[in-house]
Amino acid sequence: MKSFSEEEIQSADKIFRLNLINSVSGYKSANLIGTKGEHGENLAIFSSVVHLGANPALLGFIMRPASVPRNTLTNMKETKSFTINSVSEEIIKKAHYTSANFELGVSEFSACKLTPEYLGDCHSPFVQESKLKMAMKLEQIIDIELNDTMLVIGSIENIYVDEVAVTDNGQLDLNAIDTVAISGLNRYHKVEEIGNFPYARVSELPIFE
Amino acid sequence: MKSFSEEEIQSADKIFRLNLINSVSGYKSANLIGTKGEHGENLAIFSSVVHLGANPALLGFIMRPASVPRNTLTNMKETKSFTINSVSEEIIKKAHYTSANFELGVSEFSACKLTPEYLGDCHSPFVQESKLKMAMKLEQIIDIELNDTMLVIGSIENIYVDEVAVTDNGQLDLNAIDTVAISGLNRYHKVEEIGNFPYARVSELPIFE
Numbered sequence: 001m002k003s004f005s006e007e008e009i010q011s012a013d014k015i016f017r018l019n020l021i022n023s024v025s026g027y028k029s030a031n032l033i034g035t036k037g038e039h040g041e042n043l044a045i046f047s048s049v050v051h052l053g054a055n056p057a058l059l060g061f062i063m064r065p066a067s068v069p070r071n072t073l074t075n076m077k078e079t080k081s082f083t084i085n086s087v088s089e090e091i092i093k094k095a096h097y098t099s100a101n102f103e104l105g106v107s108e109f110s111a112c113k114l115t116p117e118y119l120g121d122c123h124s125p126f127v128q129e130s131k132l133k134m135a136m137k138l139e140q141i142i143d144i145e146l147n148d149t150m151l152v153i154g155s156i157e158n159i160y161v162d163e164v165a166v167t168d169n170g171q172l173d174l175n176a177i178d179t180v181a182i183s184g185l186n187r188y189h190k191v192e193e194i195g196n197f198p199y200a201r202v203s204e205l206p207i208f209e
Numbered sequence: 210m211k212s213f214s215e216e217e218i219q220s221a222d223k224i225f226r227l228n229l230i231n232s233v234s235g236y237k238s239a240n241l242i243g244t245k246g247e248h249g250e251n252l253a254i255f256s257s258v259v260h261l262g263a264n265p266a267l268l269g270f271i272m273r274p275a276s277v278p279r280n281t282l283t284n285m286k287e288t289k290s291f292t293i294n295s296v297s298e299e300i301i302k303k304a305h306y307t308s309a310n311f312e313l314g315v316s317e318f319s320a321c322k323l324t325p326e327y328l329g330d331c332h333s334p335f336v337q338e339s340k341l342k343m344a345m346k347l348e349q350i351i352d353i354e355l356n357d358t359m360l361v362i363g364s365i366e367n368i369y370v371d372e373v374a375v376t377d378n379g380q381l382d383l384n385a386i387d388t389v390a391i392s393g394l395n396r397y398h399k400v401e402e403i404g405n406f407p408y409a410r411v412s413e414l415p416i417f418e
Contacts, residue, residue: 002375004368009266012379019379021263024343024368026238026295027383027390027400028260050257051237052271053356054230057218060271060353062261086235092404094417100409113417134233139355144269144362146348147262151360153353159213159233166211170221170228171393174236181236181390181400184380188404191236191390195301195397200309208303208322 019184027181027189030087032095033061034116034125037075041116041125043108044072045098047182049084057156058139059084064149071104080138081123082154085130088178092188120158131162131177228393236390236398239296241304242270243325243334246284250325250334252317253281254307256391258293266365267348268293273358280313282361289347290332291363294339297387301397303338329367340371340386 009017028047035042052058063073076082087095091114098108109116109125116125122135136154143150164176174191181189198204218226237256244251261267272282285291296304300323307317318325318334325334331344345363352359373385383400390398407413 001369002372003370006266006364006366009365009368010264014264016379017266018263020368020381021266021365022260023379023381023383024293024341024365024370025258025260025268026240026341026388027236028238029235031235048259049234050259050271051231051234052353052358053273054227055219055223056356057215057226057230058356059234062259062269064262084233089403093406093415096404096406097409097414097417100411100414102411111411111414132233132235142351142353142360144261144349144351144360146362147265147267149261151351151353153355155215156218156230156233157215159218159229160210161213161233163211170225170232171396172229172232174232174392175398179235180403181398183383183400186406186408187380187402188406189384189400190403191392191398191400193396194298194389194399195305197302197305197395197397199395200306202309202311202320205306205309205320206302208306 023184027183030095030180030182032085032087032098032127032130033072034083034085034127035072035075036124037071037078039071039105041107041109042071042075043098043114043127045095052153058153059156060151060153062149063152076138079123082136082138083122083124083126084134084136085127086132086177086179088131089180089190090178091129092180096186119160122158132165132179133160134158232393236392239304239389239391241294241296241307241336241339242281243292243294243336244281244284245333246280246287248280248314250316250318251280251284252307252323252336254304261362267362268365269360269362271358272361285347288332291345291347292331292333292335293343293345294336295341295388297340298389298399299387300338301389305395328369331367341374341388342369343367
């Protein structure tokens with residue numbers, strides 16, 4: 001086992017530290033967040049979208065205001081609206097480059113050749129190429145003072161998903177729509193199911209070897 | 210495309226809704242959180258561990274106080290200490306069943322045949338079978354009043370990782386240590402890298418077809 005102490009982490013080269021600490025939490029979700037504001041449409045990739053609760057249906061993600069993408073935050077605050085769009089294998093490269101620091105007024109949709117799409121009465125653009133997308137209403141932004149980041153919380157107003165992914169009990173087969181996982185800052189992965197276990201009950205505990 | 214409106218989600222069967230809303234965020238990290246308190250050692254699986262920042266090195270995860278695992282929260286508050294341990298292919302079944310609602314005083318390590326291990330001066334037990342593990346110091350618990358959950362924030366005091374996963378630039382090769390991803394409530398996946406892109410710069414934008 002290799003070990004890294006708090007002191008070694010702090011004194012490491014900045015890029016090494018960024019890569020290491022972005023890797024240790026394990027595989028991460030890959031989602032594109034779409035917004036629209038006075039400077040037009042914006043799109044940015046996030047690897048921190050996390051489940052907060054099913055009833056009400058809430059998702060959250062971490063945002064660092066000091067860095068890109070600044071438009072996304074401004075637009076969300078103005079319109080209380082954003083979209084979350086899954087990243088599938090076919091679009092990983094385009095999705096990755098939405099993280100470049102484009103000038104104000106440049107749409108990442110155009111720059112990265114992804115197609116804006118409007119569905120229902122959602123103010124914000126969806127990604128047409130995405131096979132699982134959600135209209136979100138901004139509910140709350142919680143400041144995390146420890147490191148000047150924010151937990152952005154939205155409620156799900158609508159889910160649009162390719163029918164091949166929908167199973168009888170509500171579980172989505174993310175594999176069927178080629179959803180990818182991220183590790184670190186820039187590694188993309190395809191995924192294969194190896195286990196599907198029932199809800200864990202003490203009375204139904206298997207015998208482990 | 211199949212669509213689910215807010216009303217359809219709210220009026221859906223509870224299990225269907227739980228499965229669906231736990232699926233929509235995409236692939237999730239799989240980690241075991243270890244603690245020790247007055248009732249002994251505890252271990253619980255979490256799929257919400259998320260990167261908060263690299264300097265200081267902070268991770269967070271979502272906890273619902275109303276449900277299991279209650280001991281984990283009590284122990285963390287008492288001792289300000291916990292461990293985060295990655296889940297690899299070999300231990301997915303054991304890891305999954307740590308989520309059963311065991312009685313107070315029952316150690317999930319014993320019940321699920323995982324081995325507690327003590328490293329350095331960390332108060333909390335690590336999972337010996339895990340190939341990437343961290344000693345964490347509890348920094349803050351932020352209440353999320355929208356649905357009575359909490360964002361638990363810890364700082365990384367020590368990282369222990371199998372050397373095969375460490376690369377020159379600090380990125381961890383999570384594949385090399387068989388780390389799995391979770392989707393929904395109970396699906397486990399192995400993962401294969403399909404892309405590794407550089408830091409995205411506007412001046413180095415590829416030509417997309």
